[in-house]
Amino acid sequence: MEKKPFVTKEQLEKIVEKYPTPFHLYDEKGIRQTARDLYKAFSWNEGFKEYFAVKATPTPAILKILKEEGCGTDCSSLTELMMSDRCGFADGNSIMFSSNETPAEEFILAKKLGAIINLDDITHIDFLKDACGIPERICCRYNPGGYFSLGTDIMDNPGDAKYGMTKPQIFEAFKRLKREGVKEFGIHSFLASNTVSNEYYPALAAILFNLAVELKENLGVHIGFINLSGGVGIPYTPDKEPNDIFAIGEGVRKAYEEILVPAGMGDVKIFTELGRFMLAPHGHLVVKAIHEKHTYKEYIGVDACAANLMRPAMYGAYHHITVMGKENEPCDHTYDVVGSLCENNDKFAIDRKLPKIDMGDLLVLHDTGAHGFAMGYNYNGRLKSAEILLQEDGSTRMIRRAETPEDYFATIEGFDF
Incomplete structure (x- = not known):
């Protein structure tokens, strides 16, 4: 089964102009259709x-x-x-x-x-x-x-x-x-x-x-x-x-x-x-390539980490990756796609065959609509990202804002931050 994002590169570029990466994006039309199919079945x-x-x-x-x-x-x-x-x-x-x-x-x-x-x-x-x-x-x-x-x-x-x-x-x-x-x-x-x-x-x-x-x-x-x-x-x-x-x-x-x-x-x-059946396919984690590293392996560093999507780090779960705008290019590069945590398991993909990734490319991690945002955490002081809804009419709205440092400090007692 070919995995295609539910947004185009052009749509996503407009969304990113309004909401900085990383963020979780949900497809209202797909969610409703899955629910209707379940009830019909x-x-x-x-x-x-x-x-x-x-x-x-x-x-x-x-x-x-x-x-x-x-x-x-x-x-x-x-x-x-x-x-x-x-x-x-x-x-x-x-x-x-x-x-x-x-x-x-x-x-x-x-x-x-x-x-x-x-x-x-x-x-x-x-x-x-x-x-x-x-x-x-x-x-x-x-x-x-x-x-x-x-x-x-x-x-x-x-x-x-x-x-x-x-x-x-x-x-x-x-x-x-x-x-x-x-x-x-x-x-x-x-x-x-x-x-x-x-x-x-x-x-x-x-x-x-x-x-x-x-x-x-x-x-x-x-x-x-x-x-x-x-x-x-x-x-x-x-x-x-x-x-x-x-x-x-x-x-x-x-x-x-x-x-x-x-x-x-x-x-x-x-x-x-x-849960998973209802929502996972209708969510993407949208990230941007911000670093590349050439050592014993080829690494692409993105602006999200396991705090945004824990499943790959937690138990090696696979999430398909689309490099937006390069869907038809040959997957002739082998990358580890990694995040910023001080943990070596903070990897969204290991030895993944992908098209050549350039800095600034938008990447979509598929099937994150369930057990994606929900499993987020704050290790390394990383903050949970925003959740954005792609509505049935093609417009978008923020349904949960990104955490701020003030949110992170809000539960601390005895210190004035």
Whole structure:
């Protein structure tokens, strides 16, 4: 799959005149289209709802776009709950709270906002009860253990993950919660990350649908919804084809009709909490080449660093790079594209084949719309960059300004800066 920026060089040059690099740029048109495709793919399920994973892109302007497209939010912290509330999601059906090792104050706020609380562990039942009481609608997170594989390169080890309950635990949890007055139950699970396979969601759905039938038949509980969580990924590298959300939706539908409908559970709602799939392709980190170095390797230094995009430094993640205006030139130079941190892993690309890069060239790092800005930090005193929205009409607006040194110093006590 050829990776093309969602802006042209001419567009970007005009944007850079207004907003200095580096900055994260988001494509409103693409975001809306992905949300609409997701809802169309699951339109067979009357109660379907996407709860966008706020941790992926905690930006109010983005959340409001998704709200307009019918999405809710999936939160995992106090501030994500607060952001969802301030963006208008606290209507009793639009917030999912999936957390672990959760402070009491976070459960209290989640319940106050009418969020669906997703319990990560059986011990959290008493903790929640003591903190604020058990709501009548609740969800439990399931971990089947062992290894999960689709017979391809998609494999993960749920048994080594800190999330979720074992099967005996979730049965016991549902028994106890039923005694506590719960009227509606949900099941949630997450088995693999960033799968580029149309088979992942249908396979996960079958596991959860069978579990739901067992729980209903053995405990007499009402399963109102099943949350397939995230895990549907994107092709970061150009050699892979993107997921087909319509094929995925059809695969889940088949499992639903084979497992749930015969069990008299054709009213179960399907929820998702996608982050990467919804936003990653619709974000670019835009940087400028400002230095070149010729030593044992060829280096291109840009005006961003791992503080702007942590994924390559953190776990060697690949982000495709386009040198704007040179898309059709031969990739006959081999570069390490690096940032300014005093860490040798501050590299956006290693031994990457690219066209010749000249100082002042604009570079686009693809697929940064999720887990890009969100994972920023301030090591070396580096400051988070601005976020810019490319609107549907082609205009741009700043949706988060860049940090300033005064922001960096603002939390320091005892010194006059």
